[in-house]
Amino acid sequence: MTTQxxxxxxxxxxxxxxxxxxxxxxxxxxxxxxxxLVGGFWPDLSESAILEIVRISLEGGINWFDTAEVYGGGQSEQMLAAALDKLGPAAADVYIATKWWPAMRTAANIARTIDERLRCLGGRSIALYQVHQPFSLSSVRSEMTAMAELVQKGHIANVGVSNYSARQMRDADRALRDYGLRLASNQVKYSMLDRRIERNGILETAQELGIAIIAYSPLEQGILSGKFHKQPELVRSIKGPRKWMSGFRAEGLHRTQPLIEALDRLAERYAASPTQIALNWLIHAHGDNVFAIPGASKPHHAEENVKAMCFRLSDSEIGELSDIAKVRR
Incomplete structure (x- = not known):
């Protein structure tokens, strides 16, 4: 066994x-x-469960939290802020990232809604404010101009985007440079089973420009935990629309079985879990450029997350997993 x-x-x-x-x-x-519509993807978690998830995350070394306006119309922001308040001094030095929802809006809405974001966060500062999707009734430059003005007024500290293409990332960074700023990050779907950013220029552009990648859905909605491969009947108990994803179907589970077996082998070697191996791969496969934001709907999920930061896969193990995952996407 490898010592952690x-x-x-x-x-x-x-x-x-x-x-x-x-x-x-x-x-x-x-x-x-x-x-x-968006918040309904997940069941209603109790305040006590949310508090415990946040507490475990903090104690395990996580120092930032990602939320968004569209997550329950501000409910996620409010629940996060309430939990942080209850944790007192232990939560004093955390950073919050949240997102502006652009659908059917113009860039002018960014300034009009910032007070509501701050209210939902209980007055906590916004370390990273992101445009949630690359569509609105305004241009990328107009959105970045509005974001830069929020930085100048002290409402936010840094500007990020989400789901932007390589070209849109360049456009956003170029617009921010006019204000002496840089694009901080691009939040995109990325996991061992969804490696599109390695092929479409997003990862390469981020590395070139010094932009961080934030990987959402890093466990492919739980598929990489391996529990659905070991107990396929669990798929029937999934609540919400994710149960209809192709990866949860019998053929999808069969296709990814070799990867799960590789994760299991390494999990035994590191006294870890397949989930932790998958997350460890994600945060080390490309140097320090990729961050990840796994969720947690139960306290033990939060425990799983933080333990993924307590060891490091070797370069050869990362390469082995990369090769196996590449043929299973």
């Missing part, structure tokens, strides 16, 4: 910002209280 080294407090430079963040943050979509 303690890396819980290891922090990384986050893009071109002055932030130093843990390789894993906590994705807070599941704090939406089951509200709205």
């Amino acid at each position: 080294s303690t890396q819980k407090r290891t922090l990384r430079a986050f893009g071109a910002t002055g932030l130093r963040l843990s390789p894993l943050g906590l994705g807070c979509w599941q704090f939406s209280k089951g509200r709205g």
